[in-house]
Amino acid sequence: MTRRFTRREAMFTAAGAGLGALGAFGQTRAGNPPYPSWKTGFRQLAPNVYAYTQAGGPGVPSSAISNGACILGPDHWMAIDAFAAPPHTKAFLAAAKTLAGSRTCDRLINTHHHADHTTGNCFFLPAEIVGHEYCRKAVISNGISNLAGRPESWKVGMAELKLAPPTTTFDDRSRITYWYGNTEVRLMYNGSPAHTWGDALIYLPQYKILWAGDVAFFYVAPAAQSGHISKWIESIDRINKMDVDVIVPGHGPIGSKKELAETREYLTILKAEAKRRYDMKMSPGKAAAEIEDKLGKYSTWADPAAVRTVNSVVRLYAEFNDSLTSETDMAAVAAASQEYLEIRGGAVQLR
Structure with missing residues:
Protein backbone atom coordinates (compact mmCIF):
# COMPACT_ATOMS: atom_id res chain seq x y z
CA MET A 1 0.00 0.00 0.00
CA THR A 2 1.24 3.51 -0.80
CA ARG A 3 -0.06 6.91 0.15
CA ARG A 4 1.04 10.48 0.56
CA PHE A 5 3.15 11.70 3.46
CA THR A 6 0.96 13.17 6.21
CA ARG A 7 1.66 15.88 8.73
CA ARG A 8 1.43 13.28 11.51
CA GLU A 9 4.16 11.21 9.86
CA ALA A 10 6.26 14.34 9.54
CA MET A 11 5.93 14.79 13.29
CA PHE A 12 7.26 11.26 13.81
CA THR A 13 10.15 12.06 11.46
CA ALA A 14 10.90 15.24 13.37
CA ALA A 15 10.95 13.26 16.57
CA GLY A 16 13.51 10.90 15.08
CA ALA A 17 11.23 7.94 14.42
CA GLY A 18 12.25 7.48 10.80
CA LEU A 19 10.12 6.26 7.89
CA GLY A 20 10.44 3.15 5.78
CA ALA A 21 10.45 4.83 2.40
CA LEU A 22 12.99 7.43 3.39
CA GLY A 23 15.21 4.58 4.52
CA ALA A 24 15.53 3.46 0.92
CA PHE A 25 17.24 6.74 0.08
CA GLY A 26 19.69 6.41 2.98
CA GLN A 27 21.13 2.99 2.16
CA THR A 28 24.77 2.38 1.22
CA ARG A 29 25.67 3.68 -2.22
CA ALA A 30 28.27 2.25 -4.56
CA GLY A 31 31.68 3.82 -4.14
CA ASN A 32 31.14 5.03 -0.58
CA PRO A 33 33.19 3.37 2.16
CA PRO A 34 31.50 1.03 4.63
CA TYR A 35 31.28 1.96 8.29
CA PRO A 36 31.80 -0.35 11.28
CA SER A 37 29.39 -2.44 13.29
CA TRP A 38 29.20 -2.32 17.09
CA LYS A 39 27.59 -4.48 19.75
CA THR A 40 25.25 -4.01 22.68
CA GLU A 259 35.09 10.56 14.82
CA LEU A 260 33.92 13.89 16.26
CA ALA A 261 35.63 15.61 13.32
CA GLU A 262 33.38 13.60 11.01
CA THR A 263 30.28 14.76 12.88
CA ARG A 264 31.54 18.31 12.37
CA GLU A 265 32.24 17.74 8.67
CA TYR A 266 28.77 16.31 8.12
CA LEU A 267 27.16 19.38 9.71
CA THR A 268 29.49 21.74 7.83
CA ILE A 269 28.62 20.17 4.48
CA LEU A 270 24.92 20.41 5.25
CA LYS A 271 25.20 24.05 6.25
CA ALA A 272 27.20 25.08 3.18
CA GLU A 273 24.93 23.24 0.76
CA ALA A 274 21.79 24.57 2.43
CA LYS A 275 23.08 28.16 2.42
CA ARG A 276 23.86 27.94 -1.28
CA ARG A 277 20.30 26.87 -2.03
CA TYR A 278 18.76 29.30 0.45
CA ASP A 279 20.52 32.13 -1.37
CA MET A 280 19.05 30.76 -4.62
CA LYS A 281 15.59 30.98 -2.97
CA MET A 282 15.12 27.23 -3.40
CA SER A 283 12.46 25.61 -1.21
CA PRO A 284 13.64 23.48 1.75
CA GLY A 285 12.19 20.26 0.33
CA LYS A 286 13.87 20.65 -3.03
CA ALA A 287 17.10 21.71 -1.33
CA ALA A 288 17.06 18.59 0.83
CA ALA A 289 16.46 16.40 -2.22
CA GLU A 290 19.49 17.90 -3.96
CA ILE A 291 21.72 17.90 -0.88
CA GLU A 292 21.11 14.18 -0.40
CA ASP A 293 23.41 13.64 -3.39
CA LYS A 294 26.12 15.90 -1.92
CA LEU A 295 26.81 14.05 1.32
CA GLY A 296 29.43 11.63 -0.01
CA LYS A 297 30.31 8.93 2.50
CA TYR A 298 27.85 10.38 5.00
CA SER A 299 24.92 9.30 2.83
CA THR A 300 25.67 5.74 3.96
CA TRP A 301 25.43 6.55 7.66
CA ALA A 302 22.63 4.89 9.57
CA ASP A 303 19.19 6.17 10.47
CA PRO A 304 18.85 6.97 7.44
CA ALA A 305 20.62 10.10 6.26
CA ALA A 306 17.67 11.18 4.09
CA VAL A 307 15.30 11.45 7.06
CA ARG A 308 17.76 13.70 8.84
CA THR A 309 18.56 15.85 5.78
CA VAL A 310 15.00 17.17 5.55
CA ASN A 311 14.91 18.13 9.22
CA SER A 312 18.36 19.70 9.06
CA VAL A 313 17.56 21.84 6.03
CA VAL A 314 14.35 23.11 7.64
CA ARG A 315 16.37 24.09 10.74
CA LEU A 316 19.10 25.74 8.68
CA TYR A 317 16.63 27.79 6.65
CA ALA A 318 15.09 29.03 9.91
CA GLU A 319 18.57 29.87 11.15
CA PHE A 320 19.36 31.80 7.97
CA ASN A 321 16.17 33.88 8.18
CA ASP A 322 16.46 34.47 11.94
CA SER A 323 13.26 32.58 12.80
CA LEU A 324 14.91 29.63 14.58
CA THR A 325 13.59 28.68 18.02
CA SER A 326 14.11 25.73 20.33
CA GLU A 327 10.89 24.14 19.04
CA THR A 328 10.51 21.95 15.95
CA ASP A 329 8.45 23.61 13.18
CA MET A 330 6.18 20.66 12.41
CA ALA A 331 4.35 22.37 9.55
CA ALA A 332 7.62 23.26 7.81
CA VAL A 333 8.92 19.71 8.24
CA ALA A 334 5.69 18.25 6.82
CA ALA A 335 5.80 20.51 3.77
CA ALA A 336 9.49 19.90 3.12
CA SER A 337 9.11 16.15 3.58
CA GLN A 338 6.21 16.01 1.11
CA GLU A 339 8.18 17.93 -1.50
CA TYR A 340 11.29 15.84 -0.89
CA LEU A 341 9.33 12.62 -1.48
CA GLU A 342 7.67 13.96 -4.62
CA ILE A 343 11.13 14.65 -6.04
CA ARG A 344 12.83 11.50 -4.83
CA GLY A 345 10.02 9.03 -5.42
CA GLY A 346 6.63 10.45 -4.62
CA ALA A 347 5.19 8.00 -2.10
CA VAL A 348 5.76 6.46 1.28
CA GLN A 349 5.80 2.67 1.38
CA LEU A 350 4.04 1.77 4.61
CA ARG A 351 5.41 -1.16 6.62
Missing part, protein backbone atom coordinates in the same frame (compact mmCIF):
# COMPACT_ATOMS: atom_id res chain seq x y z
CA GLY A 41 26.93 -4.08 26.06
CA PHE A 42 29.31 -2.44 28.50
CA ARG A 43 32.93 -1.62 27.79
CA GLN A 44 35.27 -0.65 30.62
CA LEU A 45 37.01 2.67 29.90
CA ALA A 46 38.76 3.19 33.26
CA PRO A 47 38.60 1.78 36.81
CA ASN A 48 34.89 1.70 37.79
CA VAL A 49 33.92 3.51 34.57
CA TYR A 50 31.84 1.70 31.94
CA ALA A 51 30.28 2.90 28.68
CA TYR A 52 27.17 1.19 27.34
CA THR A 53 26.36 1.01 23.64
CA GLN A 54 23.42 -0.53 21.80
CA ALA A 55 24.15 -2.47 18.62
CA GLY A 56 24.39 -0.71 15.29
CA GLY A 57 26.11 -0.74 11.94
CA PRO A 58 25.32 -1.39 8.27
CA GLY A 59 21.88 -2.91 7.90
CA VAL A 60 20.99 -2.42 11.57
CA PRO A 61 18.15 0.06 12.34
CA SER A 62 19.68 2.82 14.47
CA SER A 63 16.87 5.32 14.99
CA ALA A 64 16.58 6.10 18.72
CA ILE A 65 19.20 3.48 19.61
CA SER A 66 21.21 5.45 22.17
CA ASN A 67 24.12 4.95 24.57
CA GLY A 68 24.61 5.19 28.32
CA ALA A 69 27.01 4.66 31.21
CA CYS A 70 27.61 3.13 34.62
CA ILE A 71 30.07 4.87 36.94
CA LEU A 72 30.67 2.98 40.17
CA GLY A 73 31.31 4.39 43.63
CA PRO A 74 31.87 2.55 46.91
CA ASP A 75 28.16 2.30 47.77
CA HIS A 76 26.26 3.70 44.78
CA TRP A 77 26.54 4.16 41.04
CA MET A 78 25.66 6.82 38.49
CA ALA A 79 23.87 6.25 35.19
CA ILE A 80 23.92 8.40 32.09
CA ASP A 81 20.72 8.44 30.00
CA ALA A 82 17.64 6.23 30.19
CA PHE A 83 16.94 5.04 26.62
CA ALA A 84 13.91 5.05 24.34
CA ALA A 85 11.78 2.11 25.43
CA PRO A 86 11.18 -0.04 28.52
CA PRO A 87 12.97 -3.13 27.10
CA HIS A 88 16.09 -1.04 26.36
CA THR A 89 16.17 0.45 29.85
CA LYS A 90 15.55 -2.86 31.57
CA ALA A 91 18.32 -4.54 29.55
CA PHE A 92 20.70 -1.77 30.59
CA LEU A 93 19.73 -2.04 34.26
CA ALA A 94 20.14 -5.82 34.24
CA ALA A 95 23.59 -5.51 32.70
CA ALA A 96 24.54 -2.74 35.14
CA LYS A 97 23.57 -4.94 38.08
CA THR A 98 26.24 -7.45 37.08
CA LEU A 99 28.79 -4.63 37.48
CA ALA A 100 27.30 -2.87 40.50
CA GLY A 101 26.34 -5.87 42.60
CA SER A 102 24.55 -4.69 45.74
CA ARG A 103 25.26 -1.02 45.03
CA THR A 104 22.18 1.03 44.10
CA CYS A 105 21.84 3.70 41.43
CA ASP A 106 21.57 7.00 43.27
CA ARG A 107 21.79 9.35 40.29
CA LEU A 108 20.78 9.49 36.62
CA ILE A 109 22.02 12.21 34.29
CA ASN A 110 19.99 13.13 31.20
CA THR A 111 22.22 14.49 28.46
CA HIS A 112 19.14 16.17 26.91
CA HIS A 113 15.37 15.91 26.73
CA HIS A 114 14.71 13.72 23.69
CA ALA A 115 12.62 10.63 24.37
CA ASP A 116 15.35 8.20 23.30
CA HIS A 117 17.35 9.43 26.30
CA THR A 118 14.59 10.05 28.86
CA THR A 119 11.65 7.68 28.34
CA GLY A 120 13.12 5.21 30.82
CA ASN A 121 13.77 7.78 33.56
CA CYS A 122 11.04 6.33 35.76
CA PHE A 123 12.83 2.97 36.01
CA PHE A 124 15.68 4.65 37.90
CA LEU A 125 13.49 6.14 40.64
CA PRO A 126 13.96 6.96 43.49
CA ALA A 127 17.37 8.02 42.14
CA GLU A 128 18.04 11.73 41.68
CA ILE A 129 17.57 12.74 38.03
CA VAL A 130 19.82 15.56 36.85
CA GLY A 131 19.64 17.64 33.68
CA HIS A 132 19.83 21.11 32.21
CA GLU A 133 16.91 23.36 33.15
CA TYR A 134 15.70 23.29 29.53
CA CYS A 135 15.78 19.49 29.61
CA ARG A 136 13.39 19.43 32.57
CA LYS A 137 11.05 21.93 30.93
CA ALA A 138 10.96 19.99 27.66
CA VAL A 139 10.48 16.57 29.29
CA ILE A 140 7.45 17.93 31.15
CA SER A 141 6.09 19.68 28.05
CA ASN A 142 6.47 16.62 25.82
CA GLY A 143 4.91 14.20 28.29
CA ILE A 144 5.28 10.44 28.30
CA SER A 145 6.41 8.95 24.99
CA ASN A 146 3.77 6.83 23.25
CA LEU A 147 6.45 5.18 21.07
CA ALA A 148 4.42 5.99 17.96
CA GLY A 149 5.97 4.51 14.84
CA ARG A 150 8.27 2.23 16.83
CA PRO A 151 8.47 -1.58 16.65
CA GLU A 152 5.88 -3.41 18.74
CA SER A 153 8.68 -5.10 20.69
CA TRP A 154 9.65 -1.68 22.07
CA LYS A 155 6.21 -1.24 23.63
CA VAL A 156 6.42 -4.13 26.07
CA GLY A 157 6.14 -2.57 29.53
CA MET A 158 4.63 0.72 28.36
CA ALA A 159 2.00 0.53 31.11
CA GLU A 160 4.82 0.99 33.62
CA LEU A 161 5.92 4.32 32.16
CA LYS A 162 5.35 7.52 34.10
CA LEU A 163 6.66 11.02 33.70
CA ALA A 164 9.95 11.48 35.53
CA PRO A 165 11.67 14.77 34.62
CA PRO A 166 14.98 15.88 36.12
CA THR A 167 14.61 16.74 39.80
CA THR A 168 17.91 18.63 39.96
CA THR A 169 18.80 21.14 37.25
CA PHE A 170 21.65 23.39 36.24
CA ASP A 171 21.73 26.42 33.95
CA ASP A 172 23.98 27.75 31.20
CA ARG A 173 26.45 29.21 33.70
CA SER A 174 26.72 26.42 36.25
CA ARG A 175 28.75 23.24 36.55
CA ILE A 176 28.21 20.36 38.96
CA THR A 177 30.97 18.06 40.20
CA TYR A 178 30.27 14.64 41.68
CA TRP A 179 32.70 12.17 43.22
CA TYR A 180 32.22 8.43 42.96
CA GLY A 181 35.01 7.13 45.09
CA ASN A 182 38.11 8.65 43.53
CA THR A 183 36.42 9.32 40.20
CA GLU A 184 35.62 12.98 39.50
CA VAL A 185 32.55 13.48 37.32
CA ARG A 186 31.92 16.98 35.94
CA LEU A 187 28.51 17.86 34.54
CA MET A 188 28.50 20.98 32.38
CA TYR A 189 26.81 22.97 29.65
CA ASN A 190 29.01 23.61 26.64
CA GLY A 191 28.30 27.29 26.10
CA SER A 192 25.47 27.36 23.55
CA PRO A 193 22.63 25.40 22.01
CA ALA A 194 23.80 22.52 19.83
CA HIS A 195 21.73 19.37 19.30
CA THR A 196 19.14 20.99 21.63
CA TRP A 197 18.90 24.05 23.86
CA GLY A 198 19.90 21.99 26.90
CA ASP A 199 22.74 19.60 26.10
CA ALA A 200 24.82 18.30 29.01
CA LEU A 201 28.40 17.07 28.77
CA ILE A 202 29.79 14.63 31.33
CA TYR A 203 33.56 14.87 31.68
CA LEU A 204 35.94 12.65 33.65
CA PRO A 205 39.13 14.77 33.63
CA GLN A 206 41.49 12.27 35.26
CA TYR A 207 40.72 9.71 32.55
CA LYS A 208 40.18 12.17 29.68
CA ILE A 209 36.76 10.65 28.92
CA LEU A 210 33.73 12.61 27.70
CA TRP A 211 30.10 11.58 27.36
CA ALA A 212 29.00 14.07 24.70
CA GLY A 213 25.36 13.05 24.39
CA ASP A 214 23.91 13.90 21.01
CA VAL A 215 26.44 16.61 20.36
CA ALA A 216 28.30 13.60 18.93
CA PHE A 217 26.89 11.10 16.42
CA PHE A 218 29.37 8.48 15.18
CA TYR A 219 28.40 6.65 11.97
CA VAL A 220 24.77 7.65 12.56
CA ALA A 221 23.31 10.66 10.74
CA PRO A 222 23.04 13.59 13.19
CA ALA A 223 19.49 14.59 14.11
CA ALA A 224 18.92 18.34 14.15
CA GLN A 225 15.15 18.64 14.60
CA SER A 226 15.70 20.62 17.83
CA GLY A 227 19.15 21.96 17.08
CA HIS A 228 21.10 25.05 16.09
CA ILE A 229 23.56 23.70 13.55
CA SER A 230 25.95 26.67 13.45
CA LYS A 231 26.26 26.70 17.22
CA TRP A 232 26.47 22.91 17.22
CA ILE A 233 29.61 23.21 15.10
CA GLU A 234 30.97 25.76 17.60
CA SER A 235 30.18 23.36 20.44
CA ILE A 236 32.23 20.66 18.73
CA ASP A 237 35.09 23.15 18.34
CA ARG A 238 35.03 23.76 22.09
CA ILE A 239 35.16 20.03 22.77
CA ASN A 240 38.18 19.79 20.50
CA LYS A 241 39.98 22.20 22.83
CA MET A 242 39.31 19.95 25.84
CA ASP A 243 41.81 17.41 27.14
CA VAL A 244 39.84 14.40 25.90
CA ASP A 245 41.02 11.08 24.47
CA VAL A 246 37.80 9.02 24.52
CA ILE A 247 34.36 10.26 23.47
CA VAL A 248 31.14 8.34 24.04
CA PRO A 249 28.55 9.68 21.57
CA GLY A 250 24.83 9.72 22.06
CA HIS A 251 24.55 7.35 19.11
CA GLY A 252 27.15 5.09 17.57
CA PRO A 253 30.31 3.35 18.78
CA ILE A 254 32.81 4.70 21.29
CA GLY A 255 35.33 6.93 19.54
CA SER A 256 37.58 9.95 19.80
CA LYS A 257 38.12 13.40 18.33
CA LYS A 258 38.70 11.68 14.99
